[in-house]
Amino acid sequence: MEKIWLNNYDPRVPADIDPDRYSSIVDIFEQSIEKYSANVSYINMGKSITFAELDTLSRDFAAYLQNSGLKKGDAVAIMMPNLIQYPVALFGILRAGMTVVNVNPLYTPRELQHQLTDSNAKAIIIVENFACTLSEVIKDTALDIVLLTSLGDMLNPLKKVVTNLVIKHVKKMIPAYNLPHAIKFLKALKQGHSQSYQRPEVTGEDLAFLQYTGGTTGLSKGAMLTHRNIVANLEQTSTILENIVETGKELVVTALPLYHIFALQGNCLTFVKFGCPNLLITNPRDMPGFVAEMAKYPFTVITGVNTLFNGLLNTPGFADLDFSRLKFALGGGAAVQRPVAERWQKTTGLVLLEGYGLTECCPTVTVNPPQLEAYKGSIGMPVPSTDIKLVDEEGNEVPLGEPGEMLVKGPQVMKGYLNRPDATAEMIVDGWLATGDIAICDEDGYFYIVDRKKDMILVSGFNVFPNEIEEVAAMHDDIVEAAAIGVPHEVSGEIVKLVVVRKHENLSEKDVIEHCRIHLTGYKIPKKVEFTDELPKSNVGKILRRELRDK
Structure with missing residues (x-):
């Protein structure tokens, strides 16, 4: 379709970007650590590290990986919540020329085993709290290296000891595990510090991430995101944000998990490029603690999903925070609800912006301009160098204002699904990625989602595919068949409802839920x-x- 949205672009935003401006994420990282070396890069639990410290730590980890028998292109998994260890591991892996596999720490053994075996991960960095899950499946994976870290490992010496002791012995948050050959992450960093590091030649076509997303077959699929894909999407969003973001001077609140593509790109990578610190929130479910942490810092940007914004608005003390420095808040991952957006604007004085994306697009496809004066229920306009067309069931483009399936083309579209040429061919045809989402476009080039993928369930911004739930349900001896659907929920947007045909009437709702709890993330x-x-x-x-x- 004609790019009518360009007529409403900020004059400072170009129609196209150069996806090859940087050869890799490593290039961007190296420029930032040189330019902003004295700036704070990450803050977590009262501890902050500068870009110079991030440079040293990630270099040490890259050296350790390179001297441990791993080679360029090997997959290395990260399984942890938002901690300073995450960016250290992330940039260490990328600087070693290897591929990052992000893993949800709440995965069940079944889910973890699938992702590790499908990605053929050779190493994993995992928080001790979740080591019990790994110990159940490690024999069925290709892992050569297991690196263990504790929640307090990157804190100052006294706080580190106290935090780790409380977590282990007072709160008893670390279930028993059996990983006899595991190495402490801090020991690996110390070892890497004395080892040589060889900067590999990383090109745009090299894989940066294997980012797993729900699959219609019940198994998650690894979206192959190249360095060029990620760099392109960084350029696409940066050209919009650089007109409001002051390099080196912002502070972004990062409550969404960094293993999620939204926070990974929108917070972690974007603000490293801008030389600004991320305030990492390890447990955003503790809303009072979250608000108390925000009160300590002059935050200027926050990203989140609808449920997170709604939770903050309903937490005592949030309305009393100082919003005078806040420049913008960005919602994604799930539709921002109008009542939440309106209340947000009333409380903070700023519009809650909304964007749209997919894991397969690194993720950003559209976003509202920061200058938006009021919530309009739109997912915004396409970012530069992005084509969108809306088609009917026969693949014909629909007239302006009519609903059609959204197809996307641009340099941010993934290379494909790992080991799944069939799923890739179904998803991408002639460079056009089929989102499965039904949208309309108005005369100003703003897009609106009118229906989602027919069967996908969206729980707090996370994709849940019915087939996976149904497959787990079918594992129960007393279930004949089952169908999973999403039903509206005021807190999480949707929850999963399972409709079951049972063999015996004594099978109860509690029995079914407990069975699913064994095999599925919360x-x-x-x-x-x-x-x-x-x-x-x-x-x-x-x-x-x-x-x-x-x-």
């Missing part, structure tokens, strides 16, 4: 179970989830 576990005699199906036997939703 946000995927059904919160409601309904029993029925039969599920609606098409003439070829396909379960009609839409009929269940409509009911």
